[in-house]
Amino acid sequence: MTQTATRTWSEVRPQRRAAIPEGLWLRCPGCARMVYRKHLEANLHVCPECNHHYRISATERANQLADAGSFQEMFTNLAPADPLRFRDLKPYKDRLTAEQLRTGEVDAIKAGRCFIKGREAMICCLDLTFMMGSMGSVVGETITRAIEHSMPDRKTGNPGLPVIVVSCSGGARMQESGLSLMQMAKTSAVLARLDDAGGLFISVLTDPTTGGVTASFAMLGDVIFAEPKALVGFAGPRVIQQTIRQELPDGFQRSEFLLKAGLVDRVVHRANLRTEIARVIDYTGK
Numbered sequence: 001m002t003q004t005a006t007r008t009w010s011e012v013r014p015q016r017r018a019a020i021p022e023g024l025w026l027r028c029p030g031c032a033r034m035v036y037r038k039h040l041e042a043n044l045h046v047c048p049e050c051n052h053h054y055r056i057s058a059t060e061r062a063n064q065l066a067d068a069g070s071f072q073e074m075f076t077n078l079a080p081a082d083p084l085r086f087r088d089l090k091p092y093k094d095r096l097t098a099e100q101l102r103t104g105e106v107d108a109i110k111a112g113r114c115f116i117k118g119r120e121a122m123i124c125c126l127d128l129t130f131m132m133g134s135m136g137s138v139v140g141e142t143i144t145r146a147i148e149h150s151m152p153d154r155k156t157g158n159p160g161l162p163v164i165v166v167s168c169s170g171g172a173r174m175q176e177s178g179l180s181l182m183q184m185a186k187t188s189a190v191l192a193r194l195d196d197a198g199g200l201f202i203s204v205l206t207d208p209t210t211g212g213v214t215a216s217f218a219m220l221g222d223v224i225f226a227e228p229k230a231l232v233g234f235a236g237p238r239v240i241q242q243t244i245r246q247e248l249p250d251g252f253q254r255s256e257f258l259l260k261a262g263l264v265d266r267v268v269h270r271a272n273l274r275t276e277i278a279r280v281i282d283y284t285g286k
Contacts, residue, residue: 028052044270053227053270055207057103058110058127061166065123065274066114073112075145078138080107084177092175095131103130107138108169111146113161117278122150125166126213132170135213139173140183143217147190152197162200162286164277167218171211184216191220200286202277205232205255205264219263223280225273226255226264 025034030052040047044064045054056064062071086092100106108130114123124146126133143165152160172180194201203221207230214234226232233240233253241248251257258264268276 046270051228051269053207053229055128055168057129058105058108058125058166061125062110062112062114062123064270065116065125065164065166065277067116067118070115071112071123072114073110074149075111075142076106078107078141080136080138082175083179084175086175086177088175095175099130103127105130107136107142108133109139109142111142116164116274116281119162119278119281121162121164121277121281122146123164123166126168128168131173133168133213134170134173134180135183135211136173136176136180137183140180140186143183143187144190147187147194147199147201150199151194152199154197159286160197160199162202162281162284163194164202164204165217165221166204166206167209167213168206169209169211169213169218171213181212184212187217188220191217195222200281200284202280204273204277205230207231210234210236222284224263224265225268225276226258226266227270227273228255228267230255232258232264 024037026037026040027033028035028047028050030047031050033047033049035047035049040054045056045060046052047054080096082091082093082096084092105127108127109124110127111122111124114121116123124143126135126139147163150161150163152158172184174180191201201220201222203218203224205218205224205226207227209218209230209232211234214232231253232255237248237253249257255264255267259267266276
């Protein structure tokens with residue numbers, strides 16, 4: 001009696017090719033096309049098909065703006081605390097620890113001196129990856145110290161440094177309550193001193209810039225740039241529409257809408273941002 005030969009399933013079905021590594025391709029939220037990650041990174045995280053500007057971290061932003069190897073981070077000794085002992089689903093201090101471990105950053109900002117196309121400047125970049133870029137005491141204090149460090153001094157002849165703040169934030173950090181709201185007044189006050197001293201402040205608005213950040217330093221720039229289609233406002237459009245019970249115009253609270261309303265000086269593609277900042281510094285003689 002002959003035996004029937006048996007084969008395993010792997011022998012019957014041909015072996016599949018190796019799967020594509022996860023994260024190698026991304027679907028653009030602007031045009032829904034698949035974008036090769038390395039092409040996206042080479043294009044400053046801007047979709048080559050539709051020019052959708054992806055949200056990026058503070059580290060990436062500083063690397064894009066500063067001349068290669070020129071960024072020197074400052075004020076790294078500042079760390080968030082929990083004086084109010086705030087707790088919702090879990091204690092605020094636990095949230096901070098989790099965010100620090102996840103992002104590798106101490107808080108939602110990175111600041112320091114650098115050169116932008118050969119022009120020395122002070123830059124502050126908010127980090128959307130850390131608690132939605134919310135402004136707590138560390139963010140406010142870092143911006144304040146950066147501006148004070150850049151302050152011109154007519155008595156000594158120190159010309160100071162141009163200050164560039166790149167905003168991307170969900171607003172004031174609720175876990176710090178009144179302490180975070182105080183940062184609005186503090187940063188606005190130090191910017192008034194910078195203006196009195198004849199300094200230059202360039203504000204760059206990216207997607208999104210909302211809440212207390214918009215209501216304070218983000219809209220106080222001598223020159224205000226915005227990236228294309230960035231959401232900029234205090235409350236979100238859905239909240240406003242529900243409050244006033246009216247249909248909002250197309251593109252409401254987007255940078256192009258604000259440009260027409262005179263709230264933004266120029267909408268600048270990310271690839272041209274360094275050039276535009278350097279041009280303003282040269283034009284103002286700072």
